[in-house]
Amino acid sequence: MSSIADIRKDYKLKALSEEEAQKDPIRQFTIWWQEAIASQLDEVNAMTLATASTDGIPDARIVLLKEYDQQGFVFFTNYTSTKGQQLEANPHATLVFFWKELERQVRISGTVTHVSDAESDAYYNSRPEGSRIGAWASPQSQPIENREWLDQEDLKYRELFRAQPITRPDHWGGYRVQPQHIEFWQGRPSRLHDRLYYALDQQGNWSMKRLAP
Known part of the structure; x- marks a missing residue:
C-alpha cells in the first residue's frame, strides 16, 4: 500500500x-x-461550517446549504447546539464547498445572523415529519445517557404531536452567513491553481484579485 504522502x-x-x-x-x-447541480454531484449542498469560540478555539462540521441570494447563505440547526452557542458568542463563520468532481472549492467568510421566524417556519414545515420530530427530541450536542434514551424521546414527541400540528421549537431555526470575503479555487496542473478572491468594502462594493496558489 502506498504511503499517505504518495x-x-x-x-x-x-x-x-x-x-x-x-x-x-x-x-x-x-x-x-x-454547473455542480448539472453534474449531479452527491450532496452538492454539503458545506463545512467553521466557527470559533470567544477564546479563539476553532471548530468545524458539515451542514447543508438550504438557500442563498445576495443577502447570504442559509442553513438551519438547533440554536442551543455547540455551533449555535459559538455563533451567539462570536457571530462570524466560514463556509467551504468542495466539489471534487469539478476540482473546485469555494470559501465564504462573513458575519452571521438569524433568519426571520417566518423563514424558519417555512423551511421547518417543509421537512419530513421525522425530521420535525427530531428537532424536538434531540438536545443537540448535549450528553445523553444512551441511544435508548433518544429513541424514547422520539416516541414521546411522536405521541405528543399525534393529534396536533408539529410546531417549530423556539430553539431551532436558520442562520444566514452574510459574506464579506469569497474565494473561488479551481484546481490546475502542478499545483499552480487558480484562486480569485473577492472582498466587500464598506460601501457594499466587491473587488477581485488573484491569489498565489
Whole structure:
C-alpha cells in the first residue's frame, strides 16, 4: 500500500480567469452552483461550517446549504447546539464547498445572523415529519445517557404531536452567513491553481484579485 504522502491527484479539468469570472461573486457562485447541480454531484449542498469560540478555539462540521441570494447563505440547526452557542458568542463563520468532481472549492467568510421566524417556519414545515420530530427530541450536542434514551424521546414527541400540528421549537431555526470575503479555487496542473478572491468594502462594493496558489 502506498504511503499517505504518495496520495495525490493532478487537477486539469478547467481554468478560472479574471476575464471570464463575474464581477459579482454571488453571480459567479451561481454559475458554479448550476454547473455542480448539472453534474449531479452527491450532496452538492454539503458545506463545512467553521466557527470559533470567544477564546479563539476553532471548530468545524458539515451542514447543508438550504438557500442563498445576495443577502447570504442559509442553513438551519438547533440554536442551543455547540455551533449555535459559538455563533451567539462570536457571530462570524466560514463556509467551504468542495466539489471534487469539478476540482473546485469555494470559501465564504462573513458575519452571521438569524433568519426571520417566518423563514424558519417555512423551511421547518417543509421537512419530513421525522425530521420535525427530531428537532424536538434531540438536545443537540448535549450528553445523553444512551441511544435508548433518544429513541424514547422520539416516541414521546411522536405521541405528543399525534393529534396536533408539529410546531417549530423556539430553539431551532436558520442562520444566514452574510459574506464579506469569497474565494473561488479551481484546481490546475502542478499545483499552480487558480484562486480569485473577492472582498466587500464598506460601501457594499466587491473587488477581485488573484491569489498565489
